[in-house]
Amino acid sequence: MTKSGNLIHRPVKRRTVLRGIAAAGGFAAAAPYIGYSHAAGEDINIGVLLPFTGSQGAYGPDMRKAADITTKKINDAGGILGGRKFKLFFEDDESSPTAGLAATKKLLEINKCVSVIGIWGSPIAMAIKPVLVGANTCMMVSGAANAITEGDTKGLVFRYQAKATNWGSGMAQAMVSRKYKTISILAQQNAFVIPMIDPAKKVFEKAGVKVLDTVIYNPDQPSYRAEVQRIFGANPAPDAVMCLGLLTDFVSIVRETTRMDAKSKIMALSIMADAEGQFLKAVGPEAAEGIEHFQPSPPLSSPSYKKFVKLMGADENAIFLFASNTHDQICTLAMAMEKAKSTESLVFTKEIRAVCNPPGELVNDVVEALGKIRAGTKINFDGAGSSCDFDAQGDQINRSYAVFKIVGGKQVLQDVIKEPEVAL
Amino acid sequence: MVSYLVTILSLVAIISILGLALNLQWGLCGMVNFGIAGFFALGAYTAALVDLAGAGTLVATVAAAAVCGIACALVALVSLRLSDEYLAILTLGFGEVVRLVVLNEEWLTHGSLGLPGIPRPFWGLIPEEQYEYWFLGMLGGVILLLFLALEKLLRSPFGRAIRAVREDDVVAATLGKDVVKLRVKVFALGGVIIGIAGAFHSFYMTYIDPSQFSAILTAYVFMAVIAGGRASNSGLLLGSVGLMAVIEGTRFLKDIFNIFDATQLSAIRLILIGLGLILLLIFRPQGCFAEYRLKIKKPEKEPRKASVQTETRTT
Numbered sequence: 001m002t003k004s005g006n007l008i009h010r011p012v013k014r015r016t017v018l019r020g021i022a023a024a025g026g027f028a029a030a031a032p033y034i035g036y037s038h039a040a041g042e043d044i045n046i047g048v049l050l051p052f053t054g055s056q057g058a059y060g061p062d063m064r065k066a067a068d069i070t071t072k073k074i075n076d077a078g079g080i081l082g083g084r085k086f087k088l089f090f091e092d093d094e095s096s097p098t099a100g101l102a103a104t105k106k107l108l109e110i111n112k113c114v115s116v117i118g119i120w121g122s123p124i125a126m127a128i129k130p131v132l133v134g135a136n137t138c139m140m141v142s143g144a145a146n147a148i149t150e151g152d153t154k155g156l157v158f159r160y161q162a163k164a165t166n167w168g169s170g171m172a173q174a175m176v177s178r179k180y181k182t183i184s185i186l187a188q189q190n191a192f193v194i195p196m197i198d199p200a201k202k203v204f205e206k207a208g209v210k211v212l213d214t215v216i217y218n219p220d221q222p223s224y225r226a227e228v229q230r231i232f233g234a235n236p237a238p239d240a241v242m243c244l245g246l247l248t249d250f251v252s253i254v255r256e257t258t259r260m261d262a263k264s265k266i267m268a269l270s271i272m273a274d275a276e277g278q279f280l281k282a283v284g285p286e287a288a289e290g291i292e293h294f295q296p297s298p299p300l301s302s303p304s305y306k307k308f309v310k311l312m313g314a315d316e317n318a319i320f321l322f323a324s325n326t327h328d329q330i331c332t333l334a335m336a337m338e339k340a341k342s343t344e345s346l347v348f349t350k351e352i353r354a355v356c357n358p359p360g361e362l363v364n365d366v367v368e369a370l371g372k373i374r375a376g377t378k379i380n381f382d383g384a385g386s387s388c389d390f391d392a393q394g395d396q397i398n399r400s401y402a403v404f405k406i407v408g409g410k411q412v413l414q415d416v417i418k419e420p421e422v423a424l
Numbered sequence: 425m426v427s428y429l430v431t432i433l434s435l436v437a438i439i440s441i442l443g444l445a446l447n448l449q450w451g452l453c454g455m456v457n458f459g460i461a462g463f464f465a466l467g468a469y470t471a472a473l474v475d476l477a478g479a480g481t482l483v484a485t486v487a488a489a490a491v492c493g494i495a496c497a498l499v500a501l502v503s504l505r506l507s508d509e510y511l512a513i514l515t516l517g518f519g520e521v522v523r524l525v526v527l528n529e530e531w532l533t534h535g536s537l538g539l540p541g542i543p544r545p546f547w548g549l550i551p552e553e554q555y556e557y558w559f560l561g562m563l564g565g566v567i568l569l570l571f572l573a574l575e576k577l578l579r580s581p582f583g584r585a586i587r588a589v590r591e592d593d594v595v596a597a598t599l600g601k602d603v604v605k606l607r608v609k610v611f612a613l614g615g616v617i618i619g620i621a622g623a624f625h626s627f628y629m630t631y632i633d634p635s636q637f638s639a640i641l642t643a644y645v646f647m648a649v650i651a652g653g654r655a656s657n658s659g660l661l662l663g664s665v666g667l668m669a670v671i672e673g674t675r676f677l678k679d680i681f682n683i684f685d686a687t688q689l690s691a692i693r694l695i696l697i698g699l700g701l702i703l704l705l706i707f708r709p710q711g712c713f714a715e716y717r718l719k720i721k722k723p724e725k726e727p728r729k730a731s732v733q734t735e736t737r738t739t
Contacts, residue, residue: 052687097635098435101431105432110676126538147537189536194537
């Protein structure tokens, strides 16, 4: 009694009250989340992990937009599974595997996402794969490194992109078809570029094209003068140079080649020499003239891709290398869940091939596809980013590739190559 | 929710171990180490390679600690005659060398493809769904041990000697302290701790690649030490928890405010973290906690003989 009486007169009491108020404030601030997952019981939460900052930050925003508009389209048409809506949770991976892992945990634990999609960088995909597979959660990636779909994935990992090794052989074939006699390779030390080199060399060897030199440079160098000098300044200079890397290094490389007036032709990747028009903006049309670039591309002339470009509200010649695949990821989720009548990853992933692969009625609109699935029709979804067909390991098959040339400051389509000609 | 917190705490724990090492090297002995990310990578790769070779996680951790300790000792020896700024540049250079070696020596490190499938300690013995908790427990145990050991060291004659070296190495040398030996010892000891952090990072991630060891990591560790209060180990723990709370907590901003889209908020988030640090440095440059100092008690209170004795014994 006396003890508690003393307590009243102690300053500690005031602090306790303050602590209490602070705790109450904390709870009040936390209330939105605490109530959140319950209130969203009807919604199906989807995590979208994208790079918004860091070295890959340029590739995230378009993918986010594609995810948003595709989700809106599905939700406006009444959602799936008898009126349930998709709810997207975006997280920034900061172009870093460690930050990507923390973000993935948040998507899984706090937002209760039933699937995580987007996932641009290969190292990030590799770092979060054990977590997602361990949590029996479907994972849809945009990264090219072969290792992502290798090993035991419990059938949960799907790649909306061509495998890196296929990029290499495809690009080499495009170069062979241009009748170059000698070629040099200038590549960035990078998880998705390096696996392209060996398959490319094999194609060159088979076709009798001589590879003069291969130089691999480190990312984020202040200058690429030494590397450019060695490749383009060689005597004799190669007929053409195969450039593999990213936008920022390619801009420096092209500035160097312009400065030294190099004669060799260049074929690069589209993420370097197009990158949503950023390359032309950086070097100007004169320096870019004649550069060719290659990439697994959306089927540009297909009705499904055209429909997607319209949905994005972009110019009809716009090329969305990654956003179109994000659209397909959301569509696939909706269709597979509807078919499986479940949002459990281990259940609905088994139906992904059933709605995406032939045989079946070819459908390119997700709302129409959902209607047909409900009616019990067997469908074969034709995506915006690809024909959206998967092999047993979750890799896309039957992809198309495109070669562009920069002419007068414009991207001009040269060839469209189909996968069977690419895969060795 | 709990599992997410466990993840964040595990990341905090690894940063805290790095922070303890930096606090020893820079906080106590004044040896700036801008190559933390490089030494950390060295530890992580050593542990991963030894572990993947089938030697077990304990051997891997010891190997990582040893390799990092030796590397740090060598760097300290090489920089014998270099003062503060030059040591900073040297360590920065060493960190970059490690990064480039790891990135390019494909036969050993798989280059940019990284090393997947690193075995974890006690994996298989603990039920998979509880593993994260156990791992956090292990990290907690390591931190506790390191913390107690470092606190002991801080209060020992050795601790006072290295603080003397930090304040003025000429004075310390004049008083008969072997400055070079002290510096090499401290740097190597810091290296051992960084190696342990690297090993745990490998085990935690199970996949490592060069992009996980970027310079921003060094910045985070420095932030944790500065925010907590240089040379204060308990301050450092608070600093790293606070830092991670801000970094991860800001992720939730976009779940509350709908005025910005995800792209804008990602940028705003990083700006806020920077702003917070600037404010901290303006208003509390000494950090949250002050460094431990010996005090002679005021005369009106009972003087504590023990501490006075220690004081007289070492000076």
